[in-house]
Amino acid sequence: MMTSVGEPELQVSTDGVVTLKPPRPGDAERLVEGRDEEFFRWLGPGAETPRPVACVWVGEELVGWVDYDVEHDWLRPGEVNVGYYLFPAAREKGYASRAVELLLQHLSRETEHTVATLVIDRENVRSLRLAHRLGFVKRGGVEKGLFFAREV
Ligand SMILES: CC(C)(COP(=O)(O)OP(=O)(O)OC[C@H]1O[C@@H](n2cnc3c(N)ncnc32)[C@H](O)[C@@H]1OP(=O)(O)O)[C@@H](O)C(=O)NCCC(=O)NCCS
Numbered sequence: 337m338m339t340s341v342g343e344p345e346l347q348v349s350t351d352g353v354v355t356l357k358p359p360r361p362g363d364a365e366r367l368v369e370g371r372d373e374e375f376f377r378w379l380g381p382g383a384e385t386p387r388p389v390a391c392v393w394v395g396e397e398l399v400g401w402v403d404y405d406v407e408h409d410w411l412r413p414g415e416v417n418v419g420y421y422l423f424p425a426a427r428e429k430g431y432a433s434r435a436v437e438l439l440l441q442h443l444s445r446e447t448e449h450t451v452a453t454l455v456i457d458r459e460n461v462r463s464l465r466l467a468h469r470l471g472f473v474k475r476g477g478v479e480k481g482l483f484f485a486r487e488v
Pocket residue numbers: 374375378379419420421422423426427428429430431432433434455456457460462463465466
């Protein structure tokens with residue numbers, strides 16, 4: 337995924353534990369270095385120079401990214417598709433859920449988008465748990481997996 341042309345730049349935002357910041361020079365390399373087999377399994381080959389909407393920070397540590405895009409013909413008006421990735425050492429601490437909530441707040445406050453969608457492989461248990469935790473509702477199956485939606 338990639339920041340879409342015309343989308344407003346994300347302002348730094350925090351819930352006191354996790355902070356979202358727009359990518360800075362040098363972050364792309366660190367995001368590439370932080371990829372593991374889960375990345376390639378669930379997210380595909382990945383961009384050479386990733387530019388997600390937000391990098392996820394916990395204190396002084398970069399721990400992953402969250403992103404959205406609007407470039408899919410299956411999205412309805414007002415919908416965006418959301419993606420997320422945490423470095424392995426940062427998982428299972430609640431950071432991804434917090435980061436996605438902050439991204440939804442950004443969408444709600446700074447953009448006209450109203451609905452966030454997720455496409456999750458049926459075997460991606462951790463991502464399915466996150467979707468349920470955040471109140472995403474299953475809308476059905478698509479070729480690539482299960483399709484979820486939630487108002488931002
Ligand atoms: C998907 C992904 C981001 C989910 O990460 P995660 O660590 O499971 O999610 P969170 O960071 O929100 O952590 C929640 C987990 O931490 C646990 N946890 C432990 N301590 C916690 C705390 N202090 N606060 C909150 N949760 C805590 C929760 O119980 C929960 O575990 P559970 O689902 O077994 O109940 C991560 O697995 C990943 O990067 N996967 C590869 C990329 C990917 O699949 N992307 C999505 C493609 S659709």
